[in-house]
Amino acid sequence: MDYSHYKTASAIPEAASMIETFRAIGYSIEAAVADVIDNSISATAKNVYVNFEWKGVQTWLSIKDDGHGMNNDELIQAMRPGSQNPLADRSVSDLGRFGLGLKTASFSQCRKLSVISKRENQETVFWTWDLDFVNQTGKWDLINYLPDSEKFEAEISELKSGTIVIWNDIDRVVKNFRSDDDRALEKFLFIMEQVKKHLAMVFHRFIETGKIKIYFQDRLVEAWNPFLTSETATQGFPAEPLHNGKVTIKGYVLPHKSKITEEVFKNAEGPKGWNEQQGFYIYRNERLLLAGDWLGMFRKEEHYKLARIGIDLPNSLDAEWQIDIKKSVARPPLVLREQLKAYAGQVRNQAVAVYRHRGKNVRQLPGQKFVPLWVEHKRGDRWFYKINRDHSVIEEIRKQAETEPGRAISLLLRFIEETVPAKAIYIKEAEEPEAMGKPFEATNQEPIREAMSQIYVKLVNEGKSEEIAKAIILNIEPFNHFPHFLEFLD
Numbered sequence: 001m002d003y004s005h006y007k008t009a010s011a012i013p014e015a016a017s018m019i020e021t022f023r024a025i026g027y028s029i030e031a032a033v034a035d036v037i038d039n040s041i042s043a044t045a046k047n048v049y050v051n052f053e054w055k056g057v058q059t060w061l062s063i064k065d066d067g068h069g070m071n072n073d074e075l076i077q078a079m080r081p082g083s084q085n086p087l088a089d090r091s092v093s094d095l096g097r098f099g100l101g102l103k104t105a106s107f108s109q110c111r112k113l114s115v116i117s118k119r120e121n122q123e124t125v126f127w128t129w130d131l132d133f134v135n136q137t138g139k140w141d142l143i144n145y146l147p148d149s150e151k152f153e154a155e156i157s158e159l160k161s162g163t164i165v166i167w168n169d170i171d172r173v174v175k176n177f178r179s180d181d182d183r184a185l186e187k188f189l190f191i192m193e194q195v196k197k198h199l200a201m202v203f204h205r206f207i208e209t210g211k212i213k214i215y216f217q218d219r220l221v222e223a224w225n226p227f228l229t230s231e232t233a234t235q236g237f238p239a240e241p242l243h244n245g246k247v248t249i250k251g252y253v254l255p256h257k258s259k260i261t262e263e264v265f266k267n268a269e270g271p272k273g274w275n276e277q278q279g280f281y282i283y284r285n286e287r288l289l290l291a292g293d294w295l296g297m298f299r300k301e302e303h304y305k306l307a308r309i310g311i312d313l314p315n316s317l318d319a320e321w322q323i324d325i326k327k328s329v330a331r332p333p334l335v336l337r338e339q340l341k342a343y344a345g346q347v348r349n350q351a352v353a354v355y356r357h358r359g360k361n362v363r364q365l366p367g368q369k370f371v372p373l374w375v376e377h378k379r380g381d382r383w384f385y386k387i388n389r390d391h392s393v394i395e396e397i398r399k400q401a402e403t404e405p406g407r408a409i410s411l412l413l414r415f416i417e418e419t420v421p422a423k424a425i426y427i428k429e430a431e432e433p434e435a436m437g438k439p440f441e442a443t444n445q446e447p448i449r450e451a452m453s454q455i456y457v458k459l460v461n462e463g464k465s466e467e468i469a470k471a472i473i474l475n476i477e478p479f480n481h482f483p484h485f486l487e488f489l490d
Contacts, residue, residue, distance in 0.1 A: 016135040019107060022081070022100075023131075027108035029173060029191060030198035030271075031326050035105035036063045036165050037203065038287065038327075039078075041212060043067025043163065049215045050199070054188060056179030060147070061110075061167045069161035070117040072125040078102065079115060079127055079142055100325055102165070107131065110167035114145075116152050117163040124156055192216075197271040200224040205286040226281055226291065226308050227252040228268055233259040235354070237347055242339055246317060249340065251309040251347035256354050274305045278351075280344070282311045282321075282330045289323065290330045297341045298348070303426070307351035309344055356424050374421045382437035385421055439478040448478070449485050456489045 027035070033050060040048045045067035052061040070078060081103050106113040107129070116126035126149075127142040134141070146152060147168050156164055173191060177184040196216045204223035206212045214221040228234045233255035240249050257265050270277040270292070277292040278300055292308070294300065313321060313330075322331040332340055375388045387394065393415055401408035429436055440448055452473055459469035470486050473479050 015138050015140045018081075019131055019134055022104045022107045025104050025108060025325060027105055027326050029109055030195050031328050032105035032109050033061075033063065033195050034199060034202045035101040035327065037065075037199065037214070039102055040065035040067055040163070041206065041287075043069070045162070045212065047213050047215065049218070050195070051217055052192065054179065054185055056177045056181070056184070057174055058179070059170055059174045059177070059188070061170060062152070062164055064155065064162065064164040066159050066162040069119040069122075069163055070125070071119050071122055075115060075117050075125050075127055076142065079129065101327075103129070104325060106165065106167060109172050110170045112147065112168040114147055114166040114168065115163060116146055116156055116166070118156055118159070118161055120161040124153060194271060196221060197224065201226065201271060201291060202288045204288070205283070224267070224270060226270060226277060227310065228254050228260075228264070231255055231260055231264065235350060237350075240343060242336055243317070246314055247336070248312045249309060249343055251307070251343065253347060253351045253354055254306040254308060256306070275300055275302060278305045278307050280309050280311055280340070282313065284313045284318070284323065284327075285315055287327075289327050294344070295330075295332060295337075295340070297337070297344065303352045303355045304348050305351075306354055307344075307347045309347055311340075373415065373419045374424075376424070379437060379442040381435065382441060383435050384437045385425065387416070439481055445482070448482050449488060452479055452482070452485055453489060
């Protein structure tokens with residue numbers, strides 16, 4: 001198209017309005033800190049330090065790294081919103097895309113973003129975005145100002161090269177907090193603990209391989225691997241290549257609680273808890289983007305909580321997977337959804353088997369057969385559970401009943417009480433609520449009438465009136481489901 005024939009007009013975004021719009025993108029503080037650390041990794045940092053100082057509304061937070069740092073021109077470019085074209089070719093290890101991460105992540109949490117940086121053997125440089133200043137002037141102007149300059153200049157002087165990102169006026173977290181308010185401090189520390197857990201999860205591969213160390217308040221952050229690969233009871237599925245080998249998927253079924261220690265079980269629940277951590281884990285260049293999400297294919301349910309599936313993407317597929325600015329949303333292409341769903345179905349089936357059988361006899365050895373005490377069966381289109389009459393325990397109880405009927409009945413009841421398949425019933429009820437049968441439905445109901453009649457006669461013989469006897473029977477389970485049989489008791 002030849003644009004030279006058309007009249008043009010400037011439409012530069014109004015600075016204050018645009019920056020306030022950036023603030024509303026929807027970052028959590030956990031995602032915002034992680035986004036800043038992405039820049040540290042791209043700068044080949046080996047160590048990252050996340051620190052803060054509680055001062056109520058004056059609380060500040062900093063992210064320091066020992067990466068290659070920036071000179072003055074590079075820092076100004078890095079502070080520029082949209083410093084990178086998302087369509088441009090990038091290094092395969094680049095964790096960014098839009099050139100907005102540092103700015104939008106920081107603006108979402110604070111009104112003053114300062115960055116101090118230096119390259120090896122070069123002078124230290126710093127600039128600040130002050131949103132109140134932008135609001136006053138209406139201009140896209142940085143300020144050559146550094147809050148608490150003595151402290152941060154001293155910190156960066158100890159590094160050969162590196163960068164410190166500093167957040168002040170963190171209004172989204174500490175607005176109206178007083179420094180002497182213990183409850184406010186407790187709330188802030190809880191938020192910071194969530195940030196630490198998030199970093200342990202998002203960057204676990206970098207931490208595990210030694211590519212980077214992350215320190216939180218000067219304490220080393222330990223990696224949180226969602227797949228419990230160090231546990232022998234974890235069941236790994238074969239990895240499968242998708243999208244012409246560009247995408248890899250690998251599923252895991254985590255161990256039942258009975259197969260791991262209480263400490264491991266507690267740690268494995270992750271930042272959001274067991275139920276919320278089930279699902280797909282999408283990685284791009286080893287960095288976790290999305291944790292515990294079935295991508296709209298399945299609901300999160302208790303009996304699938306042991307299923308976790310890793311998906312690895314290159315950054316060349318960002319557009320096809322609709323990776324957003326916050327790096328917290330991903331949507332697979334339609335062409336892959338059925339393949340992902342089919343693979344996930346296998347992992348979920350194994351996960352529910354482990355959950356149902358408490359990790360026992362899930363994978364049968366050749367020649368072995370699991371013998372349940374309760375078995376599922378169908379009458380018509382309804383599901384029921386019944387005692388397995390061929391079970392060896394039932395056979396032994398039959399023999400015992402010939403000489404000790406009372407003890408045999410007691411033993412039978414005990415086995416029934418202890419082995420009711422509650423989890424299996426719950427799963428079936430959740431999956432097919434309309435398909436669960438009611439007592440004696442679609443079968444011979446004569447045993448119900450006979451039992452009701454015998455109890456009725458006994459109650460009347462004990463002196464109860466017919467009306468009272470019937471009322472008592474109607475309040476006995478399962479007779480309460482059969483009130484129409486009362487008329488036969490006269």
